[in-house]
Every structure is written in structure tokens, then in C-alpha cells.
Amino acid sequence: MTDEVKLYGVEVSPFVARVKIALNLKGINYEFIQEDLDNKSPDLLKYNPVLKKVPVLVHNGNPISESLVIIEYIDEVWKGVPIMPKDAYEKAQAQFWAKVIDDKCHPAVLKAILSHGEEQAVAEADEQLQFLENELKVKGSKFFGGDNIGLVDICAGYTIFWVGAAEEALGIELVAKDKFPKITEWSDNCINCQAVKDGLPTRDGLVAFYNRLFGKAE
Amino acid sequence: MVGSEVILLDFWPSMFGMRVRIALAEKGIEYDYKEQDLPDKSTLLLEMNPVHKKIPVLIHKGKPINESCIIVQYIDETWKDKSPLMPSDPYTRAQARFWADYVDKKVYDALTKSGTLKGEEQEKAKKEFIEILKVLEGQIGEKPYFMGESFGYADIALVTFYCWFYTFETLGNYSIEKECPKLIAWAKRCMQRESVSKTLPDSKKIYEFFMEMRSKLGL
Secondary structure (H helix, E strand, C coil), rough: CCCCCCEEEEECCCHHHHHHHHHHHCCCCCCCCCCCCCCCCCCHHHHCCCCCCCCCCEEECCECHHHHHHHHHHHHHHHCCCCCCCCHHHHHHHHHHHHHHHHHHHHHHHHHHCCCHHHHHHHHHHHHHHHHHHHHHHHHEECCCCCCHHHHHHHHHCCHHHHHHHHHHHHHCCCCCCCCHHHHHHHHHHHCCCHHHHHHCCCCHHHHHHHHHHHCCC | CCCHHHHHEEECCCCHHHHHHHHHCCCCCCEEECCHHHHHCCHHHHCCCCCCCCCCCCCCCCEEEHHHHHHHHHHHHHHHCCCCCCCCCCCHHHHHHHHHHHHHHHHHHHHHHHHHCHHHHHHHHHHHHHHHHHHHHHHHHCCCCEEEEEHHHHHHHCCCCCCHHHHHHHCCCCHHHHHHCCHHHHHHHHCCCCCHHCCCCCCHHHHHHHHHHHHHCCC
């Protein structure tokens, strides 16, 4: 029986990109359904009635929501390239850093972007990114998980790429590359992975999105 | 030395710490419990959780694991032989993770606001909190536990808030049982498990702690 895999999302959500990257890593064929978040489809509301958000993965009619939950599910169901570490302690560390990214780094960086680089917001983003920078320094490996990409890389490896698009739209620097050499290097390593490249929006597409977003705000 | 292989840095009224204590009890793991003085954080705590500087922290063979839900999953994977806490099939496991994550994102803030805000803001907060509880109640449905017949991860994530209900019901002047009787029935069912009843402090003790803490802070 062939699996039926659908992913409900939007091109410009980093949470959706994560799931695409995970699916790509495993070589899973899936149908991508582009949602209009201002006009959510009946299917999306049916599959994620509690949170009504993207991404939602629907596997043989069964929905799973929340990007980190989806990624662990993908890793458990489809063998092939491993995403989560096998060792329980390493797995806990990966889950911890993914949570730091979601709870601290991502909101802080988003605030810096949406505030058009307001000083306090940028300082807070820098503070959160410093944790990642330090951890990468300690690890000294190409990716967060070692020689191959894993959960944390999928979540935030391409941060500099993403923020770079917002910076281009805003015409300002939000994340000083010289302050974060490890994160910058990490981003380059990640976007050179085919699975990541295929999962991310194009740079032009992302810049266009931020241009529209900031145009709207004005 | 017995128990020194597993150390828990914790703070007795913490509903997050309680999750870990329940998981350790379910698995019958002996451990060294180290009560932390949170206003005056110990060097050990700061060393073991430099990012968040928070409890609970589980230290297993000298290595720290942080974040209560992550710790519970770690405990389940490391001590596999007894009392599985995660469902066995990937889809149900994903649902359990979703619900524990929902509890983490929604319950703490909504519960505390329902008691600490005033006037119209408080009424709004109470309404929001009850809505969240009704969603959780709906998920449990007619089942004994969140994911079915077995007590597990998602139940552990939520049940530790039960001993805190009295505090915010009193402050907010409302009854959770009145609004969500099935949820309270579920909580009482969980309390029949020794791991839960021996872990959760008495609700009145929690209330006294909270009121003392607020008065110290001048609230």
C-alpha cells in the first residue's frame, strides 16, 4: 500500500519549511497544499481544530500538528536518514535545543524583524542567538548533531539565510555576522544540503514576502 | 551510594518538577532529591542549566537533562523495562506529544492569570482558562486517561496542575469542578495512582506557599 502524505502549509513559514526538509531527507513523496491563512480551508480546520495552524501533516488520513511533533513522527515512521539521535541523552539534548529555538530564539528574532530592527529587540535576539553560538563553538562540528544534519539543524540551521532576506527587505542589518561566525557558517553548511535547499523558499521569494509584509505595515 | 546515579534538582511546589517525580516513581527509580532555594540559586543548578537556570534538572550519571517534558521522555526511554509512559505506536505517541505540548503552552499562563488579574481582565482570564480545560476535557472524553486505557505522558503533563487549582479557584472565586466535572474526575482517577498521590502536595499547602510568596513580594 502506498502512503498518502499531505502537508498543509504556507511557503514562507519556517515551521512548514522544517517539515518539508524532514520529508525531503527521508525521500517521502508528498502533496503540498498551500493555505491562505486569512481564509483557512475547511480541511485545515478539520485536521487541526484545536490550534487551527500550519503545518499539519496528514498521513493516510491521520493528522499530526506542531512542527516538532511532526518531525519526530516522520523520523519514527520512515526509516532511512535518521533525524533524531539514537542515544537517549543526545536525543534529550536535541529536543532541548529545538525547544530553546522555538521558545526563545525564534520569537526574539521575529520581534527584531517585525520591529524593523528596534534596538532593544535586536539586543534580545542577540542574547538568545548567543546561546546557540556558544553551543556550536563547544560542539565544533559541521552540524548541530555532528557530521550529518539532525533535528536542531532542521529547525534553525538556515537562520542567517532567513534573516538575510528580511534584512534585504528592510535595508538594515539585524544579525551582525561578525558577532555570530559559527551560526553564519552553520547556515551556509545547512543551505548547501539538497534536502534543506528543496525545503526552503527561494531567497527572492522570501525577500518578496518581507517586502509585501513591510509594505502592508506602512 | 544508593541514588547518587540519579539526582533531581527541584522545588517542592513546582508543577514541572512534580512531572519528573511522578515519572521516577512510576519507574521505581531511586534518586537523590535536592531541594533548590530559587531566589538564591545554587552553583550546581547554574552549572547544570546555564541557559534557563530553572528547575527541574535531572542529573543522570553526571549529565544534566532539562525541561520537564523532555526529562519525562528521557526517563521513559532510559528505564524501558517498567511502566511505559509513552504510547507504543507512533501516531498515538505523536498525539500524546501534541497534548503535552498544548498543556505546556496554554495551561500555566491561563491558570495563573485567572487568579492574579483583577476585575474585567480576571473574568476574561477565567473564561479563557475554562475554555482550555474544556478542550482538554474533550480530548479525554470517555476514556480513563488522555490516550486510552493507560496512564502516561500526557496525563503526567497536566495532572500536576491539579494541586494548584484550589489556589486559583480561591483567588478567582470560581469552581473548576463545576465547569469541568469530567476533568476533575480524570484528575481524581490519576490521584488513585500512588506515584501521583505521593507526589502532589496538599492543595492547601500550595495555597499557603503561594500566599506567603506573594506577601513577601508585596503583592
